[in-house]
Amino acid sequence: VDYYMKNQIFKNKNYYMDKLYGMRLYSHYFYKNLNVKDQDPVWSLPLTSKVNLKKILLGWNSCFNNYGFFGNYQQFLQKKIQLDFLLFNPLRYQSDFDNRKKEVQIRFGSSNYRNSVGFFRKMVGKKLKRFSSNSDKINRISYFNELKNTKLILSPFGFGEINYKDFEVFITGGALMKPSMDHMITWPNLYTKETVVFHDWDFKDIDMKIEYFLDNSKSLKVIAENGQENYFTFLNNKRLFVDYFLKIVQKVI
Secondary structure (H helix, E strand, O other): OOOEEEOEEEOOHHHHHOOOEOOOHHHHHHHHHHOOOOOOOOEOOOOOOHHHHHHEEEOOOOOOOOOOOOHHHHHHHHHHHOOHHHOOOOOOOOOOHHHOOEEEEOOOOOOOOOHHHHHHHHHHHHHOHHHOOOOOOOOHHHHHHHHHOEEEEEOOOOOOOOOHHHHHHHHHOOEEEEEOOOOEEEOOOOOOOOOEEEEOOOOOOHHHHHHHHHHOHHHHHHHHHHHHHHHHHHHHOHHHHHHHHHHHHHHHO
């Protein structure tokens, strides 16, 4: 193998030399610091030579798709009919942020995960019940209407750090809140302090962060607007992807 391209990579590539519990850095963190264990533990297979670290290249993440309300229907039709006009980007939803009626949305699945993978979701659900009384699954129309009417939306890690819900939040114009992603690099970089509200992996600051931004709605509005603008900049400007792809090609030839 000459090169191995990933949608996200560790900022510190030496982590690829480590044996990680649950095959994820955050699973390993919970295992080492909070004694979170899986029924059938799995470990990542570490690289044995630092030479191989140079082969790991950053590709692009999964944001280049239609994650809007009509996205599922679009993909279904395109598979059946295969016409290019069906490959359209999601519509940007813009509303008066101050008039959004719901302050916090905590709605995501927490089952069907190994303990060390789903721990973020279970802990967030337990710690933040006072901010959202109902986290049950709802139909797609109600779900997107709720996103459009909510100021701050939580999207914890699941099988990976990046979730489809992240893009749904950018599309519908709310402010995205996630665990810290300082350990990784991805492209496009949609995850900065200007575009996302981050909390620590130990959850110690999550209540404080939520309360602060709910009391400072103007600051939260700026983050929401920045996140949406950044997302659609990359989604709608094809030249940015082409230029990035060409840089990758130049590295490998």
